[in-house]
Amino acid sequence: ADGYAHEGKTITQMMEEDHPDSFQGYFHNVEHAETLGAEYTRLVSARIVGTITPAAMADIPTTPQQKREWLVRIFDAIRDFTNVTNRPRSNRVNTVQHENTHVVRVRQMKGAATELVAHKILNLAINAQTGNVGMPAWVHRKSWTYKRFPTFAERMEHILHGLRVNKSIAHTFISVDPSRRWVANPQSELKSNMTGNDEKKSLINDGREARQNQ
Structure with missing residues (x-):
């Protein structure tokens, strides 16, 4: 494709590159991304498959x-x-x-x-x-x-x-798939996540105080 800077690269080579903070345009479209993503996933399985008798x-x-x-x-x-x-x-x-x-x-x-x-x-x-x-x-x-x-x-x-x-x-x-739930209502999920973290922190603090008062 015109302007595509990653022609010929394998998904493994792409994943080994260190560009965490800038968009590189590795994939032409969602289909291309899903195809190479599935290929990369198969690499994990391949290492295990080879050990199965x-x-x-x-x-x-x-x-x-x-x-x-x-x-x-x-x-x-x-x-x-x-x-x-x-x-x-x-x-x-x-x-x-x-x-x-x-x-x-x-x-x-x-x-x-x-x-x-x-x-x-x-x-x-x-x-x-x-x-x-x-x-x-x-x-x-x-x-x-x-x-x-x-x-x-x-x-x-x-x-x-x-x-x-x-x-x-x-x-x-x-x-519900958490990723699907998130995009369905991002505001609600953000609030729910923050509330859950606050409640967890509160329970941890309450438990710590209870142990100290024993």
Whole structure:
């Protein structure tokens, strides 16, 4: 393109350049940005994919029936509320305890919504077992880890356990994407974020004073 100063550069070369404070025009348009962004993300997965053994992928479901069996188990795990560990929330005024908000919202999910979540979880689990983690390379490395499992079934057993006992896990799949929520109402989100930070700071200070007065 006319005036394009980055012709021939790979996305890796672009990311290695140090121009944090000035717009460089690396991408022609949003499609170009998304294409190269996806390519850069695949580089992270490629390093993991190369370490996955064929044996670890041998039991990954491939037929519709095999996938359906796992989907049913995921669905049932989401709908299992017998041993939930989420703490109930308390009313600060009268200390009445109410069911945890995440538990309530997961409990209220329609069957079709739960099935959609089950399909997404299964797809992500299959990708994770093959090493395709889908984590962008610019994500802070300490914010996530990858664990190899000798079989897909073993990975799934841990996933199912988490879905049964902690409904916040299932809740993440029906939560609003923070970036979408931000652009939908930036003023409200800014105020909410600042209020949340102030409340957190206040709770920390209250706790510090309480410890000092003990």
